[in-house]
Amino acid sequence: MPVLTRLIPSPLVVDIRAGALDDLAGVLADQRISSSGKLAIAISGGSGALLRERLAPALPGASWYEVGGGTLDDAINLADAMKSGHYDAVVGLGGGKIIDCAKFAAARIGLPLVAVATNLSHDGLCSPVATLDNDAGRGSYGVPNPIAVVIDLDVIREAPVxxxxxxxxxxxxxxxxxxxxxxxxxxxxxxxxxxxxxxxxxxxxxxxxxPGGVGDDAFLQVLAEGLVxxxxxxxxxxxxxxxxxxxxxxxxxxxxxxxxxxxxxxxxxxxxxxxxxxxxxxxxxxxxxxxxxxxxxxxxxxxxxxxxxxxxxxxxxxxxxxxxxxxxxxxxxxxxxxxxxxxxxxxxxxxxxxxxx
Ligand SMILES: [Zn+2]
Known part of the structure; x- marks a missing residue:
């Protein structure tokens, strides 16, 4: 009897819990996504600065890139800035715009993308699509699925409700x-x-x-898993x-x-x-x-x-x-x-x- 099956394109790592961000380097090393720790991290200039301050000591091999906005040009500029760095992976650390820019940039320079979502505003954090503003309005660009998705519920709770x-x-x-x-x-x-x-x-x-509400970890867990x-x-x-x-x-x-x-x-x-x-x-x-x-x-x-x-x-x-x-x-x-x-x-x-x- 033939046994037919299919492979599902899916992330190697899905880590959704309170405190997940503190183990980021360890998780990426264990899964061989980045054993050298050479990461290119895309982050926003505004709310990203605090996260960067907090995470930088644990990620000594990382280079940090500020993303201007959510346009196609921003994503292309990000890819150009990252391409000569010989990184193991690109990390998109932030909300939808940052992750979409990072997805596009990672695809363009042929590196895997680690999506670290700091809010749960939509289902794009783990999708094979980057939504970016272009001259004609807004475009959807096909990209590979993230290789890892990390959602720290403590960080989610700090974002506006x-x-x-x-x-x-x-x-x-x-x-x-x-x-x-x-x-x-x-x-x-x-x-x-x-x-x-x-x-x-x-x-x-x-x-x-x-039955839970927006402030409950149990509810946020189910919502985050649902979006992934x-x-x-x-x-x-x-x-x-x-x-x-x-x-x-x-x-x-x-x-x-x-x-x-x-x-x-x-x-x-x-x-x-x-x-x-x-x-x-x-x-x-x-x-x-x-x-x-x-x-x-x-x-x-x-x-x-x-x-x-x-x-x-x-x-x-x-x-x-x-x-x-x-x-x-x-x-x-x-x-x-x-x-x-x-x-x-x-x-x-x-x-x-x-x-x-
Ligand atoms: Zn939607």
Whole structure:
């Protein structure tokens, strides 16, 4: 009987716990990612300075590189600065922008990337994609998955709580994204990768059902693990499909139509996911999601992040254009603006009942 299997591109090391950062050098040496300790560490100039001060004594062989921002040029400059150093690995130490720059730079100079996330704002910390601003707006660049992911819960707790909230919204949106994938499978025959779907959905469900709050280590552990698994699910699937459906189309539409007023990625994706669940005729799941978003201090309705109903209708109408070729509940229903307005009125009523009940 043939035994067929596949190899999953995944990090060698996933270290998520309080105090993980203090063992960084040891973990990288033990796993032979960096036995010489020659690391190129990308860090932000601002909040990174304190971390650098704290970590530098334990990493004597490291060189430190300040990253200017989150643009393609920043990433290319970083790669140019690092390329002559003969390092074992690149370490991205910081939030999403720093890690995305480091991912791109590491890929460009052919070194493995160690992602050390200092906040949990989205699922990109372990994904095979670097999101960088370019002249045309924002681009997604395919890169190898990080070779190691380190998340120190003590550091996460020091970051502003809005970052944790953003990660919650992004994780919860997986549930809607996987439902969109299944819908597309039924309607268009698009193939589903069952393993990727399982990983992404379970990450979302675990965050949805965890009774803890943003200040609890047990909850942060589940959220961090969920975001890492979501990133790996995208590697398994070969694109962002397991974690990006109507929720993310709406999120992109907010960013594109109202670039100056957009809220955080997870705030937008979370409320969009609750609305998408409503659209697909899953009122209980939509209400449950709304309740959990609200409990964690996330917005549930666009008014809470400063958008009028008219603006939200405009956003939802525009959303399918942000991701041509992706089939979600929005493409499936193909709603007119009046129909979006009616659906939203029903949704808003159901949400206020769910939250007050
Ligand atoms: Zn996302």
């Amino acid at each position: 809005r970052f944790v909230r953003s990660g919650i919204g992004d994780a919860l949106s997986n549930i809607s994204a996987v439902a969109d994938w299944e819908l597309s499978n039924r309607e268009t025959g698009e193939q589903i990768d069952g393993l990727a779907a399982a990983m992404a959905r379970q990450a979302g469900e675990a965050v949805l059902r965890h 698994l979501t990133g790996i699910s995208m590697s398994v699937a070969g694109d962002s499909r397991p974690a990006s459906g109507a929720c993310h189309e709406i999120n992109h539409a907010f960013d594109l139509l109202f670039p100056k007023r957009a809220a955080s990625h997870g705030e937008q994706c979370g409320l969009a996911a609750a609305f998408a669940m409503h659209l697909r005729g899953a009122p209980e799941q939509s209400a449950h999601m709304a309740e959990v978003l609200h409990r964690h201090g996330l917005p549930v309705l666009p008014e809470e992040i400063g958008f009028t109903v008219d603006e939200f209708v405009q956003v939802v109408e525009f959303a399918p254009k942000t991701r041509p070729g992706r089939y979600t509940i929005l493409e499936h229903l193909d709603l007119s603006s009046d129909a979006i307005r009616d659906a939203y009125a029903d949704h808003a009523k159901a949400v206020s009942q769910a939250i007050s009940g």
